[in-house]
Amino acid sequence: MKADAEFFESTADSRVESVPLSHLSVELGHFYSPDLGRDADFFVDHFRRINRWYSAARDALQDTFPVRSPRISTCILIDDYFGRLESPQKLIPKLLGAAAEGGIVIDYLARESGCADWAVPIDIDPPDPGEDLPPGRSLAELVEARLVEDPPPDTTGARPPVQQTGWLCNGQRSPSTDHHEAMKRPTGWVPPAENAAMNHSIFADIELWNEGPNGRVWSCAMLAAVWQLLRFGALRDNGRRVAVPQRLPDDLPADWRELPAVSQVGERAAPFSAYRTLTVCAPLFQPIENAVRTILQQVAVEPAVLDQIQARASDEGLILAPAVVDRIEYLFVNTGPVRGVGPR
Amino acid sequence: MLVLGEVQTAALQHSGSVSRDVAESALGLLPGERVRVSERPIGYAVSPQVLAGVDCRVAGRSGVRLRGVGTLTGRACLIGGRVLQGSVLARIEPAAVSHRQVWSHYLSRPGVVETIGRTDLSAVATAHLAPERRALSTMGMGAFGARIIAEVQGSAVLDRRTPVRARRTVLRWAALIDEEVEGVRIRFTVRDDGLRTVELALGQGEIADVVDLCEDLAMHDWLLTALVSVIEQSQIGVEQPAQSVQRLRPAVDHLLHLWMPAARLGGFALSVWDALEGRPGLSRQWDASVRRIRDQMAMAAALVNRPAEAAPLFP
Numbered sequence: 001m002k003a004d005a006e007f008f009e010s011t012a013d014s015r016v017e018s019v020p021l022s023h024l025s026v027e028l029g030h031f032y033s034p035d036l037g038r039d040a041d042f043f044v045d046h047f048r049r050i051n052r053w054y055s056a057a058r059d060a061l062q063d064t065f066p067v068r069s070p071r072i073s074t075c076i077l078i079d080d081y082f083g084r085l086e087s088p089q090k091l092i093p094k095l096l097g098a099a100a101e102g103g104i105v106i107d108y109l110a111r112e113s114g115c116a117d118w119a120v121p122i123d124i125d126p127p128d129p130g131e132d133l134p135p136g137r138s139l140a141e142l143v144e145a146r147l148v149e150d151p152p153p154d155t156t157g158a159r160p161p162v163q164q165t166g167w168l169c170n171g172q173r174s175p176s177t178d179h180h181e182a183m184k185r186p187t188g189w190v191p192p193a194e195n196a197a198m199n200h201s202i203f204a205d206i207e208l209w210n211e212g213p214n215g216r217v218w219s220c221a222m223l224a225a226v227w228q229l230l231r232f233g234a235l236r237d238n239g240r241r242v243a244v245p246q247r248l249p250d251d252l253p254a255d256w257r258e259l260p261a262v263s264q265v266g267e268r269a270a271p272f273s274a275y276r277t278l279t280v281c282a283p284l285f286q287p288i289e290n291a292v293r294t295i296l297q298q299v300a301v302e303p304a305v306l307d308q309i310q311a312r313a314s315d316e317g318l319i320l321a322p323a324v325v326d327r328i329e330y331l332f333v334n335t336g337p338v339r340g341v342g343p344r
Numbered sequence: 345m346l347v348l349g350e351v352q353t354a355a356l357q358h359s360g361s362v363s364r365d366v367a368e369s370a371l372g373l374l375p376g377e378r379v380r381v382s383e384r385p386i387g388y389a390v391s392p393q394v395l396a397g398v399d400c401r402v403a404g405r406s407g408v409r410l411r412g413v414g415t416l417t418g419r420a421c422l423i424g425g426r427v428l429q430g431s432v433l434a435r436i437e438p439a440a441v442s443h444r445q446v447w448s449h450y451l452s453r454p455g456v457v458e459t460i461g462r463t464d465l466s467a468v469a470t471a472h473l474a475p476e477r478r479a480l481s482t483m484g485m486g487a488f489g490a491r492i493i494a495e496v497q498g499s500a501v502l503d504r505r506t507p508v509r510a511r512r513t514v515l516r517w518a519a520l521i522d523e524e525v526e527g528v529r530i531r532f533t534v535r536d537d538g539l540r541t542v543e544l545a546l547g548q549g550e551i552a553d554v555v556d557l558c559e560d561l562a563m564h565d566w567l568l569t570a571l572v573s574v575i576e577q578s579q580i581g582v583e584q585p586a587q588s589v590q591r592l593r594p595a596v597d598h599l600l601h602l603w604m605p606a607a608r609l610g611g612f613a614l615s616v617w618d619a620l621e622g623r624p625g626l627s628r629q630w631d632a633s634v635r636r637i638r639d640q641m642a643m644a645a646a647l648v649n650r651p652a653e654a655a656p657l658f659p
Contacts, residue, residue: 142376148415150447151397156484157416157432159396160491170447195399196446238378297448300395300415302377306452322452 016304017241019233020271021312022071024061026054027231027279028104029076030224030288033083034339036091040098046336047102053280053331054104067316071270075108077227080256081116082220088259089252096265107269114243114261115139115226116218139226139242139261140218142235144208148300150195169205170294171195206291221291225299228292230262232324233273233309234301245272275313275320276327283332284340296325345521346465347551348472349433350485351559353566354512357497359505361425361598364389370499371420373492385607391420391496395454396488399444402436402457403471403482405464412436414450414457418488420496423563424602428496430489431559434482435551438463457483469518473541478514486514508594509577510570515562517542519554528612532561532620540565549612557613564605564626571595571633580636585644592637600637603630 028050035042054074061070076095078085085091092109099106116138149161152172171194194201208222229235235242246260247267253259262272279289301324313320321327356362362370367389368379377392395415402412418432439458450458459468472482481487493512497504516539524547531543542558578591605627606617621627 137375145375148395148397148451151399151413153399154401156398156400157396157418157486157488158484196444198443235376237376297446298451300451300454303393303454323448324452325448 016236016239016302016308018308018312019241019244019273021233021309022073022270022272022274023065023067023276023318024057024070024072025231025272025274025277026057026072026074027077027277027281028054028074028099028106029335029338030079030279030281030285030340031076031095032079032340033085036078036083036085040094040101042336043095043098044101046338047099047104049333049335050280051102051104053333057278057280057331065318071274073107073270073272073274074105075110075231075262075272076106077110077112077224078256079112079220081112081218081223085256087252087254088256089254092248092252105266107266108245108262108264108272109248110227110230110243110262111256111259112223112227113256115223115230117261137237139230139235140209140222142237142242143222143226143229143299146299146301147295148298150298152193152195166207166209166211167205168208168295168298169203170297171197171201171203173203173205204290204294206294208295219291221288221295224288225292225295228277228296228328229299229301229324231273231277232275232327234305234324236302236305275309275318276329278329278331280331280333280335282335282338282340284338286332289330293325293328296328297323299324346436346469347433347519347521347554348436348469348482348485349431349517349519349555349558350481350489351432351515351517351562352430352486352489352493352512353515353562354428354493354497355506355508355510355570355598356422356426356428356502357504357506358502359507361387362422362502363425366501367422367425369501370496371422373420373495382608386423386602386604387425388608389422391492393417393419393454394492395451396484397447397450398434398457398483400483402459402468403475403480405467408462408464408467410459410461410463410468412457412459412483413439413444415454416457416483416485416488417455418492420492421559421563422496426598426602427563427566428493429559429563430492430496431555431562432485432489432492433551433555434485436463436465436468465520469520469543472518473516473543478535478537478539481516508570508574508598510566510573511538513538513540513562513566513569515540515542515558515565517544517554517558519544519546519549519551519558521546521549521551521554523547528616530616530619532624544616546612553609553611553613556609557616560606560609560613560617561620564603564630567599567602568626568630568633571599571630574599575633575636578640580640585640585647589641589644592640595637596641600634603627603634 150170174192175190192203194203207219209216209218243261245262245264248263248265371379371389371391373394374392381389397415399413402410404410416432416434421429434457437456437458439460525545529545533541574595578588580588606614
């Protein structure tokens with residue numbers, strides 16, 4: 001008689017935790033410090049304007065999705081990274097109140113610093129005693145590690161990853177013509193080129209970070225790219241979920257850093273992360289979103305996570321675009337007199 | 345479907361075989377992604393998959409310009425805490441369009457290189473396996489593999505002392521997975537210039553199994569090469585047995601226990617190993633070499649405390 005034997009070792013497979021997923025995550029606006037100081041009326045007007053588009057998006061989803069009641073969650077991102085803000089005690093009730101008056105419910109509230117902070121500390125399932133936690137990394141660093149640069153023509157596997165300069169582009173830069181080496185004939189100007197150009201190039205060069213007096217300062221575009229990936233539930237640190245939404249505390253702290261990266265406001269909100277994302281914002285933000293897309297086009301999301309999301313979607317009868325960047329939608333509309341990102 | 349790959353194998357630059365923690369740290373090529381480790385039946389650790397973007401010429405039928413765009417995938421493997429591999433592969437697929445697409449398209453299919461131009465898969469496989477010079481590797485696969493090995497060897501947790509002197513070996517492989525092929529065909533070649541090539545044709549099979557097979561072959565071919573080289577350096581029959589044994593010692597300490605063909609393989613890969621055991625008979629050569637070492641050690645032990653005497657064969 002022949003016996004069947006099976007043997008497994010748990011660390012030998014690359015298991016990744018899964019996150020609950022909505023069908024759509026709608027961002028109800030970007031808020032940077034120059035705007036966050038405005039009074040309640042500004043926000044009521046903002047949310048009223050947004051609400052029309054939000055309703056339209058909800059209807060569109062209901063019409064096109066093969067599910068009876070699609071799961072939709074809403075969120076806002078607050079910039080506590082670049083600017084100095086009022087305390088959460090003051091600002092959060094103002095925003096939530098204005099949204100309610102504008103007829104819209106904010107399900108999740110996220111801090112932009114959360115995208116630049118250490119990823120690990122908050123975990124709903126405490127690790128087994130004695131289990132070593134991996135060293136903490138910021139979400140932005142996790143994303144940076146996954147960048148695979150768009151290769152210009154004549155690039156082979158011999159090309160090392162381009163020296164980290166803090167810049168990422170979608171093609172070949174125009175060579176500098178300012179400095180001529182002695183004895184060398186000056187060369188003429190050479191234009192930059194987009195790698196996937198159709199007849200003509202639209203070349204984009206994005207600053208990911210620069211060095212400030214207190215170390216690395218991530219760019220708004222990089223943090224917004226992290227933010228999109230969080231909304232897709234596409235980030236893991238050593239297989240673990242990151243920035244898991246926590247309930248917004250009843251007693252709001254005075255310091256933004258005491259809040260979790262993502263706070264859940266309503267008790268019955270649909271899951272924070274979603275198969276698709278929609279951002280409703282002012283046309284003012286279009287350059288940032290273009291930068292975000294340029295970055296996301298060069299992020300290789302962990303294949304196990306992508307497969308997990310695709311499998312869940314197909315169980316629900318949905319077909320997702322293979323690339324995460326193609327699951328993002330935008331509505332650039334008039335959201336009132338927004339000022340956007342201010343100077344640092 | 346055509347899959348091309350290259351496996352480079354070398355001794356890890358560390359004085360002892362490394363523990364699990366050290367392996368995890370040395371092979372952590374991608375922050376945020378785990379190193380997979382298993383301990384049965386042999387210590388085995390594999391790094392997360394890393395990618396290299398390419399947009400370059402793919403060698404194929406002469407006179408045809410073939411452009412490949414996509415990503416190579418690479419990984420580092422550590423076997424028995426001692427043998428390090430840099431393993432690179434790409435699946436070659438004719439592109440559906442005749443121009444280059446946005447990069448996210450290629451990143452959503454990691455490990456696939458789409459070819460723009462008239463693609464003759466068998467010509468691409470042949471060019472990959474039979475380059476004019478060993479240094480010429482398809483799409484810079486060799487350089488990518490070498491970079492992976494260098495990154496691991498440069499890890500701060502290693503002491504960069506190698507007890508076994510053995511050359512790095514390069515095994516280049518091409519696998520054609522095609523429903524029309526019956527069974528599994530394999531051709532394993534050792535070229536004059538030291539390059540090893542494996543040509544595989546199979547009706548069906550997972551790419552992951554093909555990669556595991558080629559890495560396993562490369563690892564055992566390296567072990568055999570290393571053992572033979574240690575035996576050569578020991579100058580058996582020229583030196584006194586005690587001295588030869590001294591020189592054979594690294595093989596006993598670091599290599600002999602690692603021979604375990606097909607230990608982690610299943611399915612068609614097992615049958616391929618069985619076939620290779622018939623010819624060229626890697627295990628036969630290994631067993632003979634191991635016996636030779638053991639005989640030397642037994643003789644040295646028997647001769648201990650005896651005055652050194654010459655034993656001329658023809659007095």
